[in-house]
Amino acid sequence: MFLVCASLLLATALATSPKTARPRPHADDVVKVVTTDFRFDMPPTLTAGPTTFQVVNRGKEVHQLYLARLAEGKRAADFVNALKAGGPPPSWATDVGGPNGVDPGTSSPLATVQLAPGHYAALCVIPSPDGVPHIMKGMFADVAVTPGIRTASSSAKPDLTISLVDYGYSFATPLTAGSHRIRVRNDGKQSHELEIARLLPGKTPADLAAWAEKMAGPPPAHFVGGISPIAPGQSNDLSLTLTPGHYVMLCFLPDAKDKKPHTAHGMVHDFVVK
Numbered sequence: 001m002f003l004v005c006a007s008l009l010l011a012t013a014l015a016t017s018p019k020t021a022r023p024r025p026h027a028d029d030v031v032k033v034v035t036t037d038f039r040f041d042m043p044p045t046l047t048a049g050p051t052t053f054q055v056v057n058r059g060k061e062v063h064q065l066y067l068a069r070l071a072e073g074k075r076a077a078d079f080v081n082a083l084k085a086g087g088p089p090p091s092w093a094t095d096v097g098g099p100n101g102v103d104p105g106t107s108s109p110l111a112t113v114q115l116a117p118g119h120y121a122a123l124c125v126i127p128s129p130d131g132v133p134h135i136m137k138g139m140f141a142d143v144a145v146t147p148g149i150r151t152a153s154s155s156a157k158p159d160l161t162i163s164l165v166d167y168g169y170s171f172a173t174p175l176t177a178g179s180h181r182i183r184v185r186n187d188g189k190q191s192h193e194l195e196i197a198r199l200l201p202g203k204t205p206a207d208l209a210a211w212a213e214k215m216a217g218p219p220p221a222h223f224v225g226g227i228s229p230i231a232p233g234q235s236n237d238l239s240l241t242l243t244p245g246h247y248v249m250l251c252f253l254p255d256a257k258d259k260k261p262h263t264a265h266g267m268v269h270d271f272v273v274k
Helices: 076-084 205-214
Strands: 031-036 039-041 045-047 049-057 066-070 093-097 110-115 118-123 140-146 160-165 168-170 178-186 192-199 221-230 235-242 245-250 268-273
Touching: 039 140, 045 049, 066 076, 066 221, 076 118, 076 140, 093 110, 093 235, 160 192, 178 221, 192 205, 205 268, 221 235, 221 245
Parallel strands: 031 049, 045 140, 160 178
Antiparallel strands: 031 039, 049 110, 066 093, 066 118, 093 221, 110 235, 118 140, 160 168, 178 235, 192 221, 192 245, 245 268
């Protein structure tokens, strides 16, 4: 079930993907997380406050940074063991987001997360072509967040809010070409994610849906990234530059009731940037 949740955004890009322009950081305190197959290179300790992350994917597979705040005394290995045991994600872990999956050889859009003091698990739940998610191949790490004062890497206010609901994406202003700072907020009753995929020329959302069922052959889209799972009431800010093209928003987390991915409940939205 947890393996299915990330199926699309977690796929391997077998063909060279077009690069999507990224906005430049506004300061030097962006936390760059280097991902490889299968580990994170990132600071083990961070200061509480608004923290901007960017994934630099140097692996051969799609990778993400998925942050979960753990209850006192819990560690990342406990989270992994809970998933191995089956059942839903543990109730003592709260999804707080981070940069979602991006293609090999690319860097993610900037994702700003409000970090409270505590202990966090850094995770990548993307499955390899063999179906085994990266977290089960050792791609997890512990991160301690200590009390303190941290200044946001950008003082810019969001120009757009995307609301994640059960089951869809709601926003009042259309996405246009150029740079945006987007507030991604979960107004639903379950954890949700935002993954943005840019369709390759001549491909359609139906092609993407069909490919996602078996994940056979090169994907018909370039995975731009987005926001990893966030719990109800949580939000991240996403700094993203869009170029003209046909895009799709997706959420593949399993439903709390029937365990089907949220895409099966209609949490898919395609849009065109001119």
